[in-house]
Amino acid sequence: QSNLPKELSEKYMITKKIGVGVCGEVKLAFERATCKKVALKTINKKDFPASVGTATRSAEREIQILQKIDHPCLIKTKDFFQTDDSYYIVLELMEGGELYDRVKSKQQIKEPIAKLYFYQMLKAVEYLHNNGIIHRDLKPENVLLSSHDDVCIIKITDFNQSKILEESALMRTLCGTPTYLAPEVFTDAVTVGYSRAVDAWSLGVVLFVCLAGYPPFYPNARIGLSVSDQITQGIYTFIPSKWDGISDDAKDVVKKLLRVDPNARLTIEEALQHPWLMDEAMKETAEGIMYPKDPGDADATADPGDADATADPGDATADPGD
Numbered sequence: 001q002s003n004l005p006k007e008l009s010e011k012y013m014i015t016k017k018i019g020v021g022v023c024g025e026v027k028l029a030f031e032r033a034t035c036k037k038v039a040l041k042t043i044n045k046k047d048f049p050a051s052v053g054t055a056t057r058s059a060e061r062e063i064q065i066l067q068k069i070d071h072p073c074l075i076k077t078k079d080f081f082q083t084d085d086s087y088y089i090v091l092e093l094m095e096g097g098e099l100y101d102r103v104k105s106k107q108q109i110k111e112p113i114a115k116l117y118f119y120q121m122l123k124a125v126e127y128l129h130n131n132g133i134i135h136r137d138l139k140p141e142n143v144l145l146s147s148h149d150d151v152c153i154i155k156i157t158d159f160n161q162s163k164i165l166e167e168s169a170l171m172r173t174l175c176g177t178p179t180y181l182a183p184e185v186f187t188d189a190v191t192v193g194y195s196r197a198v199d200a201w202s203l204g205v206v207l208f209v210c211l212a213g214y215p216p217f218y219p220n221a222r223i224g225l226s227v228s229d230q231i232t233q234g235i236y237t238f239i240p241s242k243w244d245g246i247s248d249d250a251k252d253v254v255k256k257l258l259r260v261d262p263n264a265r266l267t268i269e270e271a272l273q274h275p276w277l278m279d280e281a282m283k284e285t286a287e288g289i290m291y292p293k294d295p296g297d298a299d300a301t302a303d304p305g306d307a308d309a310t311a312d313p314g315d316a317t318a319d320p321g322d
C-alpha cells in the first residue's frame with residue numbers, strides 16, 4: 001500500500017482490488033472493530049484535469065454531495081481520509097459489483113429485472129433532481145448492485161460530474177419586471193432549465209443496454225455517421241433478434257427518453273408514470289428492498305392482512321392531554 005493515512009490502516013484492514021475506475025480503484029476492506037466488509041475507493045488527485053485546484057474543488061464538491069444525500073439507491077460514504085496525493089473514501093460494499101459487468105455477463109437482463117433496476121434508478125434520480133443535483137454521468141459503470149441475486153438493491157455512484165443547481169443571477173433576473181430584458185435571456189433560461197433532462201436521456205441509454213445487451217449509439221452502427229451524429233439526430237435501431245421478446249411498453253419508454261429535444265423528452269416524473277412502470281408487483285418488491293420493515297430481514301414483506309400489522313385502535317395510548 002502506498003503511504004496510506006495511519007488512521008485508515010488502523011481502522012481498516014485493506015485486502016484485494018475489486019474494481020478499477022477512471023480516476024482510481026476500489027478495494028475490499030474490513031473494518032477491524034466490526035469485521036464488516038466495506039469498499040475503499042481511492043481517488044488520485046493527480047488524475048484530475050488541470051491543476052490540483054480544480055481536483056480539490058470537484059472532489060470536495062463530490063464529497064459534499066455524498067454526505068448530503070440520503071436515499072436507499074444512492075451510495076453512502078462511511079468514512080473519509082486524504083493525503084497530499086489521494087482521497088480515500090470508505091463506502092458500503094456493493095457485493096454485486098457494477099451493473100456494467102452484470103449486463104456484460106448476462107448479455108441481456110430479463111425484462112422484469114431490468115424494470116426493477118430501472119424503477120430504482122428513476123427513484124434515485126428523482127431524489128437527486130428534487131434536491132437540485134444533476135448527476136450528468138449516469139452509465140452502467142456507475143450503477144452498483146447490492147448482491148449477486150437478480151432481485152437486489154441498486155445504488156448510483158460517482159458524483160464527479162454532478163452539478164448543484166444553485167440560485168443563479170439568471171433566476172434572480174427573471175424575478176424582476178422584464179421591461180428592458182432581451183428575448184435571448186428568456187430562451188437561455190429555458191435551455192438552462194432543461195439541464196436535468198440530460199439524466200433522463202442517460203437513463204434511456206442505460207435501459208436500452210440492459211434490455212438489449214447492446215448500446216443504441218456506437219461506432220459503425222450507421223455507415224458514415226459518427227456516434228455524436230447518431231446521438232444529435234437520435235438515430236438508433238431496435239435490432240429484431242434482440243428486441244422481439246421485449247414488450248412494446250418497454251420500447252415506448254426508451255423511445256420517449258431518447259428524444260433529441262429535451263423539451264419533448266420524458267422527465268423523470270413522467271417516466272415514473274409510464275404504463276411500463278405501472279406494475280404493482282414490481283413496485284412492491286422494489287419498495288420492500290429499498291425500505292425493509294426490519295433491517296434484519298431485508299425481505300420482510302408483512303402482508304397487510306396480518307393481524308399484528310394493523311394495531312388495534314384500543315392499543316393506542318392517546319395522551320390524556322390530546
Ligand SMILES: CCC/C(=N\NC(=N)N)c1ccc(NC(=O)c2cc3cc(OC)ccc3[nH]2)cc1
Nearest residue numbers: 018019026039041089094095097098157158160
Ligand atoms: C465516493 C466516491 C464515489 C465514486 N466515484 N467517484 C469518482 N470517481 N469521482 C465511486 C466509484 C465507484 C465505486 N465502486 C464501488 O463501490 C464498487 C464496489 C464493487 C464491488 C465489486 O465486486 C464485488 C466490483 C466493483 C465494485 N465497485 C464507489 C464509489
